[in-house]
Amino acid sequence: MIEVSIFQIYVVFIIILYIIRRPRIGKDEPPLVPYTIPILGHTFNYIFNTKKFIKECKEQYGECFSIYVFGHTMTILSRSSLTDVFRNPDDFDLTSATNEILPLHQLLIYNGGTCRESVKFHAKTTREQVSGKLDTNIGVVQKYLLKGMEKWIGDCNEPKIVYSAWNMVNGIIALPIANIFVGEEAASHEDLVKSLENLAFDLGPLFMIPPILSFIHQKLHEFVITLPMKFGWNPVSRHRETVMNRVRPVIETRLKEKNMLGENYKPYNDLLEYYMNQPDFDYTKPKNLPYHVDNLFVMTFVSVNTTSRAAADALYDLAGRPELLNELYEEALTIDRECNGSLTVADVKKMVKLDSFVKESLRHNDNILNLVHYMISKSFTFSNGFTIPGGRKIILYTDDMLKSKEYFGVDAEEFEPFRFLNKTSPATKVDRSYIVFGGGRHACPGRFFAIYETKMFLHKLILKYKVSTKSGKIEDKLLIGPFSLPSQSGIVFENRN
Numbered sequence: 473m474i475e476v477s478i479f480q481i482y483v484v485f486i487i488i489l490y491i492i493r494r495p496r497i498g499k500d501e502p503p504l505v506p507y508t509i510p511i512l513g514h515t516f517n518y519i520f521n522t523k524k525f526i527k528e529c530k531e532q533y534g535e536c537f538s539i540y541v542f543g544h545t546m547t548i549l550s551r552s553s554l555t556d557v558f559r560n561p562d563d564f565d566l567t568s569a570t571n572e573i574l575p576l577h578q579l580l581i582y583n584g585g586t587c588r589e590s591v592k593f594h595a596k597t598t599r600e601q602v603s604g605k606l607d608t609n610i611g612v613v614q615k616y617l618l619k620g621m622e623k624w625i626g627d628c629n630e631p632k633i634v635y636s637a638w639n640m641v642n643g644i645i646a647l648p649i650a651n652i653f654v655g656e657e658a659a660s661h662e663d664l665v666k667s668l669e670n671l672a673f674d675l676g677p678l679f680m681i682p683p684i685l686s687f688i689h690q691k692l693h694e695f696v697i698t699l700p701m702k703f704g705w706n707p708v709s710r711h712r713e714t715v716m717n718r719v720r721p722v723i724e725t726r727l728k729e730k731n732m733l734g735e736n737y738k739p740y741n742d743l744l745e746y747y748m749n750q751p752d753f754d755y756t757k758p759k760n761l762p763y764h765v766d767n768l769f770v771m772t773f774v775s776v777n778t779t780s781r782a783a784a785d786a787l788y789d790l791a792g793r794p795e796l797l798n799e800l801y802e803e804a805l806t807i808d809r810e811c812n813g814s815l816t817v818a819d820v821k822k823m824v825k826l827d828s829f830v831k832e833s834l835r836h837n838d839n840i841l842n843l844v845h846y847m848i849s850k851s852f853t854f855s856n857g858f859t860i861p862g863g864r865k866i867i868l869y870t871d872d873m874l875k876s877k878e879y880f881g882v883d884a885e886e887f888e889p890f891r892f893l894n895k896t897s898p899a900t901k902v903d904r905s906y907i908v909f910g911g912g913r914h915a916c917p918g919r920f921f922a923i924y925e926t927k928m929f930l931h932k933l934i935l936k937y938k939v940s941t942k943s944g945k946i947e948d949k950l951l952i953g954p955f956s957l958p959s960q961s962g963i964v965f966e967n968r969n
């Protein structure tokens with residue numbers, strides 16, 4: 473009788489895997505970068521040597537090429553082929569590719585997470601309720617930024633060192649957002665604010681699980697990371713409970729007010745009121761309030777950590793450059809005197825040096841690759857002539873575009889805080905090369921709010937504190953594979969008075 477050892481089974485398994493997963497590249501496709509280790513392909517370089525590896529691939533194979541990572545062929549796009557993605561939103565889908573990494577459809581069980589259709593609603597909500605209401609929201613943003621700074625940073629009469637400042641900045645940035653989302657009454661409860669503040673951070677570990685099982689099948693990774701949720705573990709549940717407990721009495725009071733006052737009812741200016749005005753709103757039905765709270769959570773995902781990330785990066789960029797801090801302080805002081813400490817939208821527009829600095833800081837976000845999409849049409853031909861088949865995963869080489877000499881000049885790699893000054897190129901302006909907010913039809917609709925909040929935060933901070941890095945140097949961001957995170961080193965806060 474033939475005895476089969478585990479080792480033999482393993483070898484047969486690997487051979488079958490190799491045959492099944494071997495990339496097959498069509499004749500008009502972008503070139504596949506050669507690799508030496510079967511199955512593993514470029515995975516090691518992709519994770520541990522991303523910057524150099526992708527740069528060298530582009531130099532050798534051109535603006536558009538494919539690599540083999542985690543058992544799949546992925547096409548890397550830069551320059552004109554990258555722009556093609558933004559120009560052809562019907563052919564590329566960000567949501568389905570993002571859901572693979574962060575399975576929102578399993579976490580937000582009442583609204584089913586995000587899909588192309590529901591994102592239209594969130595984009596409309598953002599345009600109408602958040603970015604479209606800067607004038608109305610600015611007072612709330614200012615009030616709660618100051619409260620947040622008081623709580624998180626304090627007086628700093630003695631110098632105070634803060635490590636991992638993203639956490640702290642996230643707390644400050646989340647407070648105004650909570651207030652314009654659920655209104656001042658519900659947001660007066662610390663547990664609700666904490667929930668909105670921590671929601672995305674709590675899901676961070678899911679992002680960090682390397683998709684090892686994708687070597688066998690993409691769906692296997694998704695299946696395993698969502699397994700705990702099938703057994704009832706859901707990190708969103710307790711946040712949903714907290715938010716529902718806090719908003720339910722507010723909804724009841726508002727409905728009573730509406731009944732009593734009729735036409736004289738003065739609508740509140742927050743997202744909660746916006747949801748209450750949706751035709752499908754009926755909080756008495758068991759699944760209705762959780763459904764709207766899940767929508768609120770999508771808005772929280774897209775707004776809180778993104779904006780706090782931008783603000784934290786800018787804070788580190790500022791703290792490492794004392795001469796810049798002095799120059800921005802002069803501008804802040806002039807505007808503060810003119811508006812007597814109470815900012816309007818027009819005052820924020822006057823912060824032109826700060827705007828240029830924030831834009832430069834965003835340009836230096838240092839993500840190498842970003843915005844993974846699936847190509848969802850039968851096939852797609854780029855303007856450079858290459859074709860990819862339906863179902864192909866693509867990712868954008870954003871760092872290459874954001875640091876291109878062609879668009880940003882010979883010093884494109886340098887950090888020049890006033891690069892955009894007097895160039896009619898505000899931080900909110902999306903164009904072919906400035907792609908931190910994406911581009912085309914899906915370009916981030918929240919960018920107007922995000923930039924306003926970030927500028928107002930920095931303005932108030934610069935007026936009150938001197939900030940510097942503990943090391944006295946410009947701090948680098950942390951790199952995890954192709955993605956970056958804000959530095960975790962110490963920042964020193966010192967009261968100006």
Ligand code: HEM
Pocket residue numbers: 558566591592594595598602771774775776778779782908909910911912913914915916917918919921922923
């Ligand atoms: C600095 C902060 C932010 C950054 C860097 C950022 C970045 C982005 C990016 C890159 C996209 C994808 C664009 C594309 O597919 O072309 C996006 C989409 C989106 N963002 Fe933002 N965002 C920020 C803040 C916000 C805020 C504050 C909100 C809401 C209050 C928001 C709401 C949205 C929505 C609803 C979409 C989906 C748009 C669509 O698919 O049509 N974002 N954002």
